[in-house]
Amino acid sequence: MLVLRSSSASPFARKVRIAAAMLGLGERIEIVGANVVDPDQALLRQNPLGKIPVLVAEDGQAIFDSRVILEYLDGLVGGGRLIPRDGPARMRALTLQALADGLMDAAVLQVYEKRFREPAERSTTWVGRQADKVSRALAALEADPPDASARHVGAIALACALGYLDLRLEGRWRAAHPRLVAWLDAFAEAVPAFAATGYAE
Numbered sequence: 001m002l003v004l005r006s007s008s009a010s011p012f013a014r015k016v017r018i019a020a021a022m023l024g025l026g027e028r029i030e031i032v033g034a035n036v037v038d039p040d041q042a043l044l045r046q047n048p049l050g051k052i053p054v055l056v057a058e059d060g061q062a063i064f065d066s067r068v069i070l071e072y073l074d075g076l077v078g079g080g081r082l083i084p085r086d087g088p089a090r091m092r093a094l095t096l097q098a099l100a101d102g103l104m105d106a107a108v109l110q111v112y113e114k115r116f117r118e119p120a121e122r123s124t125t126w127v128g129r130q131a132d133k134v135s136r137a138l139a140a141l142e143a144d145p146p147d148a149s150a151r152h153v154g155a156i157a158l159a160c161a162l163g164y165l166d167l168r169l170e171g172r173w174r175a176a177h178p179r180l181v182a183w184l185d186a187f188a189e190a191v192p193a194f195a196a197t198g199y200a201e
Helices: 013-021 041-046 066-076 089-115 124-143 151-168 178-190 192-196
Strands: 002-006 029-033 054-056
Touching: 002 013, 002 041, 002 178, 013 029, 013 066, 013 089, 013 151, 013 192, 029 089, 029 192, 041 054, 066 089, 066 151, 089 124, 124 178, 151 178
Parallel strands: 002 029
Antiparallel strands: 002 054
């Protein structure tokens, strides 16, 4: 049995859960909660950075971060399912994953700034920079959304990123990005794991 250390509100953990379901590996994974604000010693041994998700393999090896975990899971089923093996398709998938992961990072950092810093300690300039990253990423994706049939690591990451914006930033992104809304609706309809792994507080 594989063990996934995660949080139900983590977009990066959601990536792993969706990927596992798409690969037919969901039944092989036990999900164990982890708190990155006050990480336990087990989590710190598994990932010295104290971040989630962490996948603990059957031999005890700890695998992180989400990009590496998705590559590991893809390899368990022979490879090439979530990460194209080579050529332009591989670069498109990995680049989209990097963009979506960066979007998630910027959104998470905005949430953390408000949640874990006292008002007098917050930096509006720093929060604005993170918000600008989100805006630029959304604009680039709206101008050139992924193919509607994409089911690779990049598409999974993007779906999780947009879902996280719905959760934490009240879905304000939707009004100005109709092509991305349509893309996410199509992904959600085609990938039942997206709804099944919805975020929870």
